[in-house]
Amino acid sequence: MDGVQKTIDAIHHTGILTRDLDGLERRYTDLGFTLSPRSRHLLSARPGELPTEGCTANRCALFGGSYLELLGIVDESAPDPWHTKAMADEYEGFRLLNLETGDIEAARGQLVAAGVHASGVLDLERDVETEDGTRTVRARAVHVDPSSTPEAMLGVAQHLTREYVHQPRYRSHPNGARGITAVLIVAVDAEAAAITERYGRILGASAVRNGARAVLEMGAGQLEIVRASDAGAVLPGEPIPAPSYLAAMTIAVDELGVARSTIEDAGVPTHGTAEGFFVSARDAYGAGLFFVEA
Template sequence: MTYSINAFHHTGILTRDLDGLERTYRSFGFTASPRSRHLLSERPGEPPQPGCTANACLLFGGSYIELLGIVDESAPDPWRTKSMADGFQILNFDTDNAEGVDRALTAAGLRTSGVLDLEREVDTAEGTRTMRARSLHIDPRTTVEGYIGIAQHLTREYVHQPRYLDHPNGARGIVTVLIVAADDQLDAVVERYRRVLETDSSPEGPRTVLERKGVRLELIRASDVPDVLPGEPLLAQSYLAAMTIQVDDVNRARGIVESAGTETRSTSDGFFVSARDAYGAGLYFAAR
């Protein structure tokens, strides 16, 4: 089977404190799009309905980081967001054929939600427009590390607007996601992502790496967290741990982060911000 997963679509950080999450990431030198409420469908073919969530996005022209907040506890929750813990919870891959990916994943033995519709109103230079997308979720009961999906833009131009792509820290996109898996589950988790991405894995020290075009996943055992992520808390036996952001100038980006009062740690190709300071998502910044 062949289908098009070519890049990261977005990662998502969930919070009940969207004001604080936005403020923190702006202090890291990111430009955030205006906040927007979600309209979501619960089942394939059903019309989108107002939900309990809103987001602001850190947009890079291709991938983006979604700052996702539960902003109305009394509103409907068709995508069961209220059951999710706060933190780095969402990883979506990009496709231009959601229906084809859904068929292929089902044929590969993975349970999915089917293709669902998403809408939200966004401000554009020409006025308010409706952003539309299609997505499918892998059964979250089988992905204890987080909520994994594949998404298709129908109105990409309303999301990645040029006026939101210029970040003071020089951010250009998500290039790597690091996943922690329980020691006895690593092989099974690697095999699942191998089927999702249709690619082989390779070892790089304690990391198992899968790459497909614009996607690079690094997976490690929970017992290797102290070596790979020194000083970081073990948040669970399996979880989405960190992402790497490509920036134009590491020193400039580091200066912005540290000038806001956040500590950083040097890495071989940049610097690292602890998940403790970034609402549950470890952040690598690297010039690549």
Template sequence: MRDIHGIHHLGILTRDLDGLERAYTSFGFTLSPRSRHLLGGRPGEAPVPGCTANRCALFGGSYIELLGIVDESAPDPWRTKAMADEYEGFRLLNLDTDDAEAADRRLTGAGLRTSGVLELERDIDTAQGARTVRARAVHIDPRSTPEGSVGIAQHLTREYVHQPRYLGHPNGARGLSAVLMVADDDEFDAIRDRYAAMLRTAPGRRGPVAVLDAATARLEIVRASDAEEVLPGEPAPASSYLAAMTVVVDDVDHARKTVENGGTPTRTVGDGFFVSARHAHGAGLFFAAD
């Protein structure tokens, strides 16, 4: 039985949360209201007000987090400011679990260094009034994940996050099906093997891309020397990096018109289309029907 099922959420980090919100609204995403984070820095430590806030494009299972540093003077127990100092953009990959403690035990048993289980809270409005979102997270030691900030996350109050009123999107988006990362040629084998161990799955191939299937999504990894074949003309912010995500939509043509009517150019990719990371605050966006 798998303790990691797929994508919990993907995060785009910025110091310009207003601009990031405007861009993703123009793409046709409905965003949840802005919410400040309460973060715990160590296992068992009570969460404290942190330097970040977010808005989210929610799909009922997974979501895109628009994560902004909104108070430079506030505590930063998850070292978000240092991450932004390196570069802003698609920086966070969180995989989904129903049991953070069990996942943490298995990953540490497999030789991965982790943060242990951390607590996260944030207050939000619901149709029933103010409520506190609670979650658990396990961070993989960032020294072993050059591609980005990688973790495992567990909802404790999923119903407060994925509220029905935020699940309808003008572009018809209904989920996340894949993450594409670029790996430095010398790091490719180690990155691929690490995710294979995390997901308990053997990698397959699709052209130059290694594909690892989880229960509800897939991870795709391409060597930096082959990246131009998959992501022609796209920026490379680091030697290894999270490059793009695939958004599943009801109708590709409708989604494309929505994005283009918002002022963003697109290009055809297979049966879907692509928005460059240059226009999406550092996260390439594939839109596909499935």
């Protein structure tokens, strides 16, 4: 797809959704991630609307570029403009994939040109503590219609205050994590070709085969899509929460030995792979975790 302007070209963040944020926080601390302090979301329901306090809060494992969001429903009575509770009612776990852009308006245009139904541009805010006091994180996002992408709650996001999110003091992890380098999607066989083609249009990229995986390269990171009938070869014995779903992400670390011992010393089982090791979604709140050396 040469000649396509790539305004969407990186992994912004991935997200694990739960109604048990306390437990999710404990497990990812066990997995060797340093987490940012808990922060409540201020969300807007429609373009141009002022953000208000919603039902969710998060903590994040930050890597300087991408980040891993631990997203919890913390107040069932609060507004839910982004329909998070309905998503959790379907199933909890690895549900969110946000791609990154430096120009959210252009990115929305790219989604529309790719034939994907998307929201208008929405505003997100949350207050965070910095070394200089309380600051407000601001971002702009476009959400893809979930009926268009049943495998993921897909969005595109633009940082407006990246420095308040990726604070250096939270970017040193006991497991040596450096970033999210890949996201693996399992696609029901009948829709696998269409799903691969859709992401290719969104990213302006052509898929390359790597064994059972169709790989779409971005400027930073890659998407990998595997047919459900082949998933057992890539994710043996892993849970199957839906016909098509976000199955796993790949975390690059400084030293595999350090990362593995950190995780195993916390009582979390690991499984060797050709390139590193794997933590089952059963042991990571619904997200399979591949670890490779940076």
